[in-house]
Amino acid sequence: MAIIDVKNLSKYFRVYKxxxxxxxxxxxLFNRKYENSKAVDNISFKIEEGELVGFIGPNGxxxxxxxxxxxxxxxxxxxxxxxxxxxxxxxxxDFLKQIGLVMGQKNQLWWDLPPIESYLLNKEIYSIxxxxxxxxxxxxxxxxxIKNILQVQVRKLSLGQRMKCELVAQLxxxxxxxxxxxxxxxxxxxxxxxxxCFVREYNRRYKxxxxxxxxxxxxxxxxxxRVIIINQGGILYDGLLENITKKYSTHKLLSVIFESPVKxxxxxxLGEIKLYESTKVNxxxxxxxxxxxxxxxxxKFDVADLNIEEPEVEEIVRKIFTAxxx
Amino acid sequence: xxxxxxxxxxxxxxxxxxxxxxxxxxIISLTNxxxxxxxxxxxxxxxxxGLGWTFSSLTTYYLLLALxxxxxxxxxxxxxxxxxxxxxxxxRYLIRPFSYYWIxxxxxxxxxxxxxxxxxxxxxxxxxxxxxxxxxxxxVLIIALGLMSAILAFFISFTFKMIIxxxxxxxxxxxxxxxxxxxxTIVFAGYVVPLEFFPSTLKNVSYLLPFAYxxxxxxxIIQGKLLLWEILRIVGIQFLYLSLFLVIQRLLWKKxxxxxxxxxx
Numbered sequence: 001m002a003i004i005d006v007k008n009l010s011k012y013f014r015v016y017k018x019x020x021x022x023x024x025x026x027x028x029l030f031n032r033k034y035e036n037s038k039a040v041d042n043i044s045f046k047i048e049e050g051e052l053v054g055f056i057g058p059n060g061x062x063x064x065x066x067x068x069x070x071x072x073x074x075x076x077x078x079x080x081x082x083x084x085x086x087x088x089x090x091x092x093x094d095f096l097k098q099i100g101l102v103m104g105q106k107n108q109l110w111w112d113l114p115p116i117e118s119y120l121l122n123k124e125i126y127s128i129x130x131x132x133x134x135x136x137x138x139x140x141x142x143x144x145x146i147k148n149i150l151q152v153q154v155r156k157l158s159l160g161q162r163m164k165c166e167l168v169a170q171l172x173x174x175x176x177x178x179x180x181x182x183x184x185x186x187x188x189x190x191x192x193x194x195x196x197c198f199v200r201e202y203n204r205r206y207k208x209x210x211x212x213x214x215x216x217x218x219x220x221x222x223x224x225x226r227v228i229i230i231n232q233g234g235i236l237y238d239g240l241l242e243n244i245t246k247k248y249s250t251h252k253l254l255s256v257i258f259e260s261p262v263k264x265x266x267x268x269x270l271g272e273i274k275l276y277e278s279t280k281v282n283x284x285x286x287x288x289x290x291x292x293x294x295x296x297x298x299x300k301f302d303v304a305d306l307n308i309e310e311p312e313v314e315e316i317v318r319k320i321f322t323a324x325x326x
Numbered sequence: 327x328x329x330x331x332x333x334x335x336x337x338x339x340x341x342x343x344x345x346x347x348x349x350x351x352x353i354i355s356l357t358n359x360x361x362x363x364x365x366x367x368x369x370x371x372x373x374x375x376g377l378g379w380t381f382s383s384l385t386t387y388y389l390l391l392a393l394x395x396x397x398x399x400x401x402x403x404x405x406x407x408x409x410x411x412x413x414x415x416x417x418r419y420l421i422r423p424f425s426y427y428w429i430x431x432x433x434x435x436x437x438x439x440x441x442x443x444x445x446x447x448x449x450x451x452x453x454x455x456x457x458x459x460x461x462x463x464x465x466v467l468i469i470a471l472g473l474m475s476a477i478l479a480f481f482i483s484f485t486f487k488m489i490i491x492x493x494x495x496x497x498x499x500x501x502x503x504x505x506x507x508x509x510x511t512i513v514f515a516g517y518v519v520p521l522e523f524f525p526s527t528l529k530n531v532s533y534l535l536p537f538a539y540x541x542x543x544x545x546x547i548i549q550g551k552l553l554l555w556e557i558l559r560i561v562g563i564q565f566l567y568l569s570l571f572l573v574i575q576r577l578l579w580k581k582x583x584x585x586x587x588x589x590x591x
Contacts, residue, residue: 125429
């Protein structure tokens with residue numbers, strides 16, 4: 001049975017539409033027009049135990065709304081969600097004890113007290129036995145490298161340190177299902193990397209099922225084998241990250257270094273020239289012809305080096321977002 | 327219960343970090359009773375005020391009112407409406423396996439106890455410096471019934487303010503509403519004068535409204551101004567109001583939470 005099972009989930013928000021100007025304001029006093037804005041529109045997916053899935057999409061795509069529905073924060077307009085066999089919006093205590101939600105840069109720790117005090121509060125709220133609490137804190141603090149700051153006031157910590165402490169606060173009860181909403185937002189590259197390592201390790205060590213949203217494709221590329229791409233409330237792609245390239249990329253890039261300069265005219269018929277620097281040329285060619293064109297180049301010219309490259313995942317995803325392909 | 331207590335103790339640590347802010351709020355709340363004491367000193371000329379009230383019993387009344395206000399009057403409506411519902415801080419409560427009503431209640435207890443301690447210190451200072459102005463004749467029964475009424479008063483005040491706060495699920499801005507409630511409370515909970523001084527119609531209205539049961543009656547009970555059967559009737563009404571407010575609060579929560587959008591989170 002899937003740990004996360006979403007069937008035909010929709011979430012609409014009632015939005016007030018005001019006509020511009022004073023007249024519009026006066027009209028709105030007596031007659032207000034409301035519209036249903038679709039944040040999530042009839043999406044379905046399943047996630048199995050231990051999967052680490054990337055949930056990506058542009059701003060306003062519906063990622064966070066979906067995550068809020070999955071964690072029981074907001075009431076779905078339509079559809080059915082089952083997480084570990086529970087309906088999230090019922091917010092049963094047993095359900096909440098098994099999930100965690102981390103929202104980037106949102107402070108859940110007590111600002112004026114050291115993180116350990118917030119952890120102690122969570123210990124009581126989640127009814128964690130003393131021994132388990134000690135062991136978990138020890139383990140998580142070591143993994144996150146926060147042992148030396150557990151007794152420092154939260155307000156004195158840097159953003160990166162705070163984010164790590166926030167993450168630990170959400171993991172003290174060792175949730176089986178973890179929702180991470182932009183966990184690396186605002187962090188420098190070193191801290192991003194550390195956080196990714198931690199998420200990967202947590203997933204591996206506790207067989208946790210993790211759904212991650214991020215604007216940074218590096219997060220997704222490093223952590224997730226499977227991605228769900230969402231835009232305008234609907235799912236555009238659900239599958240392995242490596243298959244995105246095959247499915248959506250119609251071209252490949254031939255990166256060639258010639259022994260001696262080659263005339264531009266001689267290459268134009270082979271594909272679209274993306275870069276031309278005397279002996280160095282990047283050529284965009286149809287995917288199905290790439291091998292054939294590469295052989296042709298090798299035969300006809302003195303080639304020092306030739307690489308057949310897949311386009312960057314970021315590029316493909318960007319194109320999916322802007323609906324240039326699909 | 328042990329778990330509940332541990333959570334309360336942890337919240338004390340948080341409140342102690344804000345002790346100076348809490349003291350300032352307490353001092354602000356003293357302006358009304360202290361200025362009224364000064365007013366009555368001039369108006370009464372130190373003599374009898376009628377209806378069984380003297381200047382010293384009235385001074386005691388305002389001091390006890392300040393103490394009760396510090397101990398019993400909850401101010402959670404802004405936090406519930408503005409920070410939790412409008413700014414989305416409710417998320418951090420919803421995600422944890424603990425009732426929102428009870429965790430807010432626990433958060434409120436240390437603030438009330440801290441402010442109440444300031445109130446007790448103030449009362450002690452008055453007893454030491456102006457002992458002739460403080461008249462309290464306590465018996466064990468009065469203390470027990472007064473405490474019972476005070477605890478109920480706190481629950482009523484807390485649940486009522488929670489109800490006001492929860493209205494933010496439907497309304498864009500309810501600051502006007504809680505200012506209105508504050509003004510009505512000042513009049514009908516006896517912050518200006520004891521309700522006995524009101525004209526009979528207004529007095530009857532004040533007996534029907536819930537505000538007096540949140541602060542006025544515990545003060546009057548401690549002052550020994552009510553007979554035993556009157557105290558029991560008040561406690562009974564307090565139970566009724568609390569039950570009614572708990573039902574309303576529960577209904578509003580169940581309906582309102584479906585409107586929550588977790589904006590800003």
